[in-house]
Structures are given as structure tokens and as C-alpha cells.
Amino acid sequence: MCGICGWVDFRADQRAPERRAVLDAMTATMSCRGPDAEGTWVDRHAALGHRRLAVIDLPGGAQPMRLDARRDGEPELAIVYSGETYNFRELRAELGGPWRTDSDTEVVLRAHRDWGADAVRRLNGMFAYAVWDPQAEELLLVRDRLGVKPLYYLPTADGVRFGSEPKAILADPAVERRVxxxxxxxxxxxVHDPSNAVFAGLREVPPGHLVRVSRAGVREERYWQLQDTGHTDDVPTTVRRVRELLDDTAKRQLIADVPLGTLLSGGLDSSALTALAQQYTDGAVRSFAVDFTGYEEDFTPDDVRGTPDAPYVREVAEYVGTDHTDIRLTTDQLMDPAVRSATLHARDIPAGIGDMDSSLYLLFKAVRAQSTVALSGESADEVFGGYRDFHDADTVAADTFPWIAGRMMKQGPSLLAVDLDLDDYVDAQYRRALSEVPELTGPAANDPHERRMREICYLYLTRFLPTLLDRKDRMSMAVGLEVRVPFCDHRLVEYVFGTPWSHKTFDGREKSLLRHATKDLLPESVVQRVKSPYPSTQDETYEKALRERAADLLRHGSPVEPLIDRARVAARIDGPMTGTHDMGARTQLERVLDLDAWLRDYDVQLDLT
Structure with a gap:
């Protein structure tokens, strides 16, 4: 894993000392993503910065990496790379030697020399990288198919700035912090929208895209997209194929030259992944779970969480035989100002989900003390249809994004005072997303429910999942932990996306294909467990602490005041305690506090004209 940054600027030679100082500042913002090494390189019109988290070929993978120089003294190509290419050994054999390192970065660099931009189509992995061609004077910015690894860019009058995170680009004094x-x-x-990365002018390289930067300008190109595959396999064949893909993916993603573990929640996704990892690991796999002090003992079922995770975690760890560690957190830890500040800095924007960010950050920090790499069950719900919204008729029928129509996101009257026309914005995004959905073919094309479920699956994979992946990446890389997501293997995603909804629910349950493909690995209680989302503390003192901090904000004034309705915020502070039975109310207070901290810490210039 790593952090990358840099720019292309065609107006003048970029090798002046003051330009190197800017590159150094940008690169320094990526130190958490790459605590093991730092490297920079400046050409006449390009600058590349890299921070390294060493996972494969620890001594040989230094970056920026360059191919041998041409006769004129310039390198043939230069690269800064973040992520993992899981099939690099097969590609290495296909490309042939000689090789200077054992790293996947050199394989990707050589692949671009031999195959050009089409090289990305051959990569299996999670990655974001930049390749500079001095002779053609062209930069390629490349991002993996599902958007597991982040990559941002800012077009300028003379080229582009880019970075793994917005903070790298914002470190250039010439870049405005305007919103x-x-x-x-x-x-x-x-709603995820790569063309709008919150700060004015900032964009993401969309998942499955590359961006070409040359003297002719900046152009996005799609190299991968979800398609209708005309699925003809019957259910038993589909289940077998899913298992084959999971087995192969697990084996590929266990490759590392550093300690590796799994994130275990006791749900079907993480339990299946942990069991698969144990099958292909010598000795006991390390597994880690997050919990809160008193959570299991005092647990109260609510609309989205019917059971605590801990009993299932213990059962899976014992059944599979992992070397397990519980990370138990207190409310004081979750509300620690330093922790909340760290999560904001990691995400660069105020997420407004409070303890679910703080606890993930603290979980990853504890895991990093024992492992450098962890496998996560993220994206199984989007791929296999696990969320309740997939199975609620009213939510499915709603003419908007299902997670917005669903109960989890209903938050009551807004605490904001500014009218942002959010309904119109969301509707425009929804119509745009629907226009991209590949049409069904075959018998399913005549079934309205199958067509609608194809849309729902596409919406979750392209407009919801990227936000979760970004959260996972930011929280993990903030502590120098590489988190891999086997359920995002593009071969698996393509295959399951192409299956009819009737296959995905053939046993009358959610995630039927995953359940039956892995049930031989798991205790029956976990096979039958109903989906339970990532946990959120039920400790009443947490909500009380939120209210106290919001009240303090109103007393002393803050940059967020022009955005909020003071009367509504005060009413929310003085209203009845809601706990996890009304997460929307708590989330709104989290949002106000986070917006305030963001406006202060990032020196944001609001432009609401």
C-alpha cells in the first residue's frame, strides 16, 4: 500500500527548488499511508511523490520507480503506485525478464511499456497509480475497477495536480480550499459522485477509469464497466462457480511478506472470509473484532441490529481455529477529541457518523499493532444483495436511491439553515445513475421485478459502495494498515452481477449464493444469522456527550453557525434521548459537530452564492 501525489505542469521547467519544496509538502501529507519510506522525482514538466507501506519485496520496491534511461538520459517511463496487483506473478512470467526487483510495481511499469494503457485491463487487484511518459509528455492516472483505492485530481490551466487524498493536493499553496x-x-x-469531490474543482478518477493528461488537455476514459453477461448457469452451477472464485481470490489476497489477519464480525461475510483464509494459511489466522464495553451485556435490539456480534465472533473463532483478539472500546475513547480529530483528518471531509468512524479508526490502530495487512468482508452486501433495502418492497419501489428511501437514512427535519435543493440534486444523480444500468437480456428481461433489482444492484455497487470503500481505506491507511477486500475481486463482481435476482435469493433469504457457497466452512448459527450492520455504541453517555458538545458550540459560537438553525439544534439537544432507535437524530448532531471541526481545521472557504 502507499500514498502517491504529484503534478503535470507544461508552462515551465518544474525542477526549481521552490517546486521541489511544494512536492515535499504534498508528499509529507501521505506519511500515514506510507510510514516505511519516502521518495520524490521531478522532471521538466512532471513531479511524482511517494510514501511507502512495504508489503511485498520489502527491500526492492522503492518508488518513484523508473525504467532504464533512454540515450537522451531521460527514463522511458516513471511510476508512483499504490495498492496491490494480485496476479503480478502471472504477468511477470508473461512479460519475461530481466527484473530488478520482486515487486508488483515493476510488473505494472513494464506492462505499461509493453502494452500501453491497455495494461490496466490485465491487472487483478486494488490500485491507484500514475505513469509519466517523458517522451510523449503524457501522464496516466489509473484507478481500479471498483474504486477500492482512492485517487483525486484537480485540472489546472497548465496541467493537473493529483494525490491519493485531497489533503495532498490541498498542500499546494496555489490550490484553493473553497467549497x-x-x-x-x-x-x-x-450519493457518491466522482465528478464532485466536495472542494471546488476537485474530482476523483472514477472507478474503472483512467485519466490522460497531455498538452491537449485532461480526458477521462472508461476501461471497465458492469455489463449484462447473459447468465445461463443454473443455481447449483452458479453456487459452485462462486465458491471457485472465492477460493482463488482468497489464495491470491493472502500473499504478503508481512503479518496478515482478518476482520471478524460474526456475520456471514467476514466469517466466510476468515474460514477461507484459514484454509490456505499455515498455522492459525489472526482474527480481530471490535466491541464496546458493556455492549453485549446491555444490548437492546433495534430496527437494524437484532443481535450483538460478540457471541457469533467467539463461535466462529473457535470453530475455524483462529488466533483471535477482541478490541473493546469505551465511550471515553470514542469521544476523545484527538481520536475524532484524527478521523476527520483521515477522511478530509465531515462524515457525520461519529462513533462508527472513531471505532473503526481505533480498531484498525489496534490491529496494526499486530498485523500490517487485514482482509475485510466489505462489499459482500452490495455484491450478493445483503441489505434489508434489497428485500423491502416499499424501498425497492421508491423512485430514488434505496438507502435514502430506507428507514436508516430518515433523519427528520434538517438542522441546517441553508437551502441546498438536496432533493433536486439527489434526483438528478439518481436519473443519471439509472441511465447507465446495463439492460437485461434473456428471459429475465421480461420480468419487471428482475429489471428493477438489476437497477438496485447497480445503484449500490456504483453509488453506495465507493463511499464505504473510501471510509475503509482512509481509516486503515491513517494508521498504516493495508485492508484488502476479496469480495471486490472484479471477476466475482462481474459474475454475480450477471446472475438473475431469483438466483441471488433462491432459498428465500438474502445472500443465498454466498451462504450456500460457504456453508460447509461455518457453524450453522452463522449460516442462518440475519444481517447486522457494523455496530454503533448504545451507551447513553455517548449521546449525552454529543449533546454537551453541541450545547457548548451554541454558547461560544463557531464557523458552522451560518449553516445551522440554532433553534432546531437547541431543540434536538434538549429533546428526549434517542439511542440507536433513532440513529438519524444522533447523526444530525454528529454532522453539526463535524462540520464545525472541518471548517476550523481545514480553513474552508464557503462560497454559497
Whole structure:
């Protein structure tokens, strides 16, 4: 894993000392993503910065990496790379030697020399990288198919700035920290949109895309997209194929030259992944789970969480035979100002989900003390249809994004005082997303429910999952932990996306294909367990602490005041305690506090004209 940054600027030679100082500052912001090494390289019109987390070929994978120089003294190509290419050994054999390192970075660099931009189509992995061609004077910015690894860019009059995170680009003094109404809409809408990365002008390289930067300008190109596959396999064949893909993916993603573990929640996804990892590991796999002090003993079922994780975690760890560690957190830890500040800095924007960010950050920090790499069950719900919204008729029928129509995201009257026309913004995003959905073919094409479920699956994979992946990446890389997501293997995603909804629910349950493909590995209680989301503390003192901090904000004033309705915030502070039975109410207070901290810490210039 790593952090990358840099720029292309065609107006003048970029090798002046002051330009190197800017590159150094940008690279320094990526130190958490790459605590093991640092490297920079400056060409006449390009600059590349890299921070390294050493996972494969510890002594040989230094970056920026360059191919041998041409006769004129310039390198043929140069690269800064973040992520993992899981099939690099097969590609290495296909490309042939000689090789200077054992790293996957050199394989990707050589692949671009031999195959050009089409090289990315051959990569299996999670990655974000930049390749500079001095002779063609062209930069390629490349991102993996599902958007597991982040990559941002800012077009300029003379080229582009880029970085793994916005903070790298914002470290350039020439870049404004301005946020417009559109930026706030993206921030508050719960809809992923790569063309709007909150800060004015900032964009993401969309998942499955590359960006070409040359003297002719900046151009995005799609190299991968979800398609209708005309699925003809029957259910038993489909289940077998899913298992084959899971087995192969698990084996590939266990490759590392550093300690590796799994994240275990006791749900079907993480339990299946942990069991698969144990099958292909010598000795006991390390597994880790997050919990809260008193959570299991005092647990109260609510609308989305029917059971605590801990009993299932213990059962899986014993059944599979892992070397297990529970990370138990207190409310004081979750509300620690230093922790909340760290999570904001990691995400660069105010996420507004409070303890679910703080606890993930603290979990990853504890895991990093024992492992450098962890496998996560993230994305199984989006791929296999696990969320309750997939199975609620009213939510499915709603003419909007299902997670917005669903109960989890209903938050009551807004605490904001500014009218951002969020409904119109969300509707425009929804119509745009629907226009991209590949049409069904075959018998399923005549079934309205199958067509609608194809849309729902596409919406979750392209407009919801990227937000979760970004959260996972930011929280883990903030502590120098590489988290891999086997359920995002593009071969698995393509295959399951192409299956009819009737296959995905053939046993009358959610995630039928995953359940039956892995049930031989798991205790029956976990096979039958109903989906339970990532845990959120039920400790009443947490909500009390939120209210106290919001009240303090109103007493002393803050940068967020122009955005909020003081009367509504005060009413929420003085209203009845809600606990996890009304997460929307708590989330709104989290949002106000996070917005305040963000405006202060990032020196944001609001432009709401």
C-alpha cells in the first residue's frame, strides 16, 4: 500500500527548488499511508511523490520507480503506485525478464511499456497509480475497477495536480480550499459522485477509469464497466462457480511478506472470509473484532441490529481455529477529541457518523499493532444483495436511491439553515445513475421485478459502495494498515452481477449464493444469522456527550453557525434521548459537530452564492 501525489505542469521547467519544496509538502501529507519510506522525482514538466507501506519485496520496491534511461538520459517511463496487483506473478512470467526487483510495481511499469494503457485491463487487484511518459509528455492516472483505492485530481490551466487524498493536493499553496453549494450537496447527500469531490474543482478518477493528461488537455476514459453477461448457469452451477472464485481470490489476497489477519464480525461475510483464509494459511489466522464495553451485556435490539456480534465472533473463532483478539472500546475513547480529530483528518471531509468512524479508526490502530495487512468482508452486501433495502418492497419501489428511501437514512427535519435543493440534486444523480444500468437480456428481461433489482444492484455497487470503500481505506491507511477486500475481486463482481435476482435469493433469504457457497466452512448459527450492520455504541453517555458538545458550540459560537438553525439544534439537544432507535437524530448532531471541526481545521472557504 502507499500514498502517491504529484503534478503535470507544461508552462515551465518544474525542477526549481521552490517546486521541489511544494512536492515535499504534498508528499509529507501521505506519511500515514506510507510510514516505511519516502521518495520524490521531478522532471521538466512532471513531479511524482511517494510514501511507502512495504508489503511485498520489502527491500526492492522503492518508488518513484523508473525504467532504464533512454540515450537522451531521460527514463522511458516513471511510476508512483499504490495498492496491490494480485496476479503480478502471472504477468511477470508473461512479460519475461530481466527484473530488478520482486515487486508488483515493476510488473505494472513494464506492462505499461509493453502494452500501453491497455495494461490496466490485465491487472487483478486494488490500485491507484500514475505513469509519466517523458517522451510523449503524457501522464496516466489509473484507478481500479471498483474504486477500492482512492485517487483525486484537480485540472489546472497548465496541467493537473493529483494525490491519493485531497489533503495532498490541498498542500499546494496555489490550490484553493473553497467549497461551493454543489460541494455541500455532495457532502450531505449520501450519493457518491466522482465528478464532485466536495472542494471546488476537485474530482476523483472514477472507478474503472483512467485519466490522460497531455498538452491537449485532461480526458477521462472508461476501461471497465458492469455489463449484462447473459447468465445461463443454473443455481447449483452458479453456487459452485462462486465458491471457485472465492477460493482463488482468497489464495491470491493472502500473499504478503508481512503479518496478515482478518476482520471478524460474526456475520456471514467476514466469517466466510476468515474460514477461507484459514484454509490456505499455515498455522492459525489472526482474527480481530471490535466491541464496546458493556455492549453485549446491555444490548437492546433495534430496527437494524437484532443481535450483538460478540457471541457469533467467539463461535466462529473457535470453530475455524483462529488466533483471535477482541478490541473493546469505551465511550471515553470514542469521544476523545484527538481520536475524532484524527478521523476527520483521515477522511478530509465531515462524515457525520461519529462513533462508527472513531471505532473503526481505533480498531484498525489496534490491529496494526499486530498485523500490517487485514482482509475485510466489505462489499459482500452490495455484491450478493445483503441489505434489508434489497428485500423491502416499499424501498425497492421508491423512485430514488434505496438507502435514502430506507428507514436508516430518515433523519427528520434538517438542522441546517441553508437551502441546498438536496432533493433536486439527489434526483438528478439518481436519473443519471439509472441511465447507465446495463439492460437485461434473456428471459429475465421480461420480468419487471428482475429489471428493477438489476437497477438496485447497480445503484449500490456504483453509488453506495465507493463511499464505504473510501471510509475503509482512509481509516486503515491513517494508521498504516493495508485492508484488502476479496469480495471486490472484479471477476466475482462481474459474475454475480450477471446472475438473475431469483438466483441471488433462491432459498428465500438474502445472500443465498454466498451462504450456500460457504456453508460447509461455518457453524450453522452463522449460516442462518440475519444481517447486522457494523455496530454503533448504545451507551447513553455517548449521546449525552454529543449533546454537551453541541450545547457548548451554541454558547461560544463557531464557523458552522451560518449553516445551522440554532433553534432546531437547541431543540434536538434538549429533546428526549434517542439511542440507536433513532440513529438519524444522533447523526444530525454528529454532522453539526463535524462540520464545525472541518471548517476550523481545514480553513474552508464557503462560497454559497
Amino acid at each position: 461551493t453549494r454543489d460541494g455541500l450537496r455532495r457532502l450531505l447527500s449520501w
